[in-house]
Amino acid sequence: MSRLFVLMFVFSYIVACAPSMIPGTRVEDTKENRTVLSVLGAYKMAVENRDINAVLALCSERYYEDNANNDPSDDYGYKDLATKVLPDTFNRLKEVRLDLEIKGVKVEKKKAYADIRFQFQAKMALPAGEKWHADTEINRIEFEDENGVWKIVRGL
Numbered sequence: 001m002s003r004l005f006v007l008m009f010v011f012s013y014i015v016a017c018a019p020s021m022i023p024g025t026r027v028e029d030t031k032e033n034r035t036v037l038s039v040l041g042a043y044k045m046a047v048e049n050r051d052i053n054a055v056l057a058l059c060s061e062r063y064y065e066d067n068a069n070n071d072p073s074d075d076y077g078y079k080d081l082a083t084k085v086l087p088d089t090f091n092r093l094k095e096v097r098l099d100l101e102i103k104g105v106k107v108e109k110k111k112a113y114a115d116i117r118f119q120f121q122a123k124m125a126l127p128a129g130e131k132w133h134a135d136t137e138i139n140r141i142e143f144e145d146e147n148g149v150w151k152i153v154r155g156l
Contacts, residue, residue: 025102032107036114036143039150040100047098050090056082060144060151081156094130095123103138112143112150 020029027033039058046054056078063078076085101117121134141155 027102027105030107032112033105036105036107036112036150037102039143039152040102040114040116040141043152043156044098044100048096050093050096052082052086052090055086055156058152059156060146060153062144063151063153063156065154065156092124093122094125097121110145112145114141114143115139116141 021027022029022033022037025037027037043055043058045051046058059078059081061078063081064075065077065081066072066075097120099119101119103115103117104113105115106113115138117136117138119134119136121132123130124133139155142153143150144153145151
């Protein structure tokens with residue numbers, strides 16, 4: 001009986017000392033992690049609403065995308081994001097559904113990273129008519145703290 005008591009005590013101690021997780025994720029429940037996740041929630045809404053200004057409000061003016069390759073011809077910054085990338089993308093889309101599965105969040109002082117599985121469905125306007133398109137990808141969105149506000153600097 002004492003062995004069972006010791007095992008139950010050890011198990012209770014381990015469970016009590018384990019970090020709590022944000023519901024629906026494998027992300028530790030901290031103020032910083034919740035703040036990063038709230039930015040991602042706002043991004044999801046902005047994309048689904050095809051709201052260019054709302055997406056831009058979440059991004060740093062230092063935003064820079066290199067598309068994870070060594071080809072500089074497809075790189076773009078905040079200005080191109082605002083004037084070309086988002087308008088071109090949102091103008092082709094008639095309806096958008098975006099699911100973000102958060103795989104992990106890491107906050108290090110003034111930088112944060114969120115590893116995400118994007119599931120994207122969109123009704124696209126094509127010359128032959130409207131057509132649904134779906135895609136899934138794994139990506140890392142990077143953030144920087146700008147005067148107490150987490151801004152997206154890479155990864156869209």
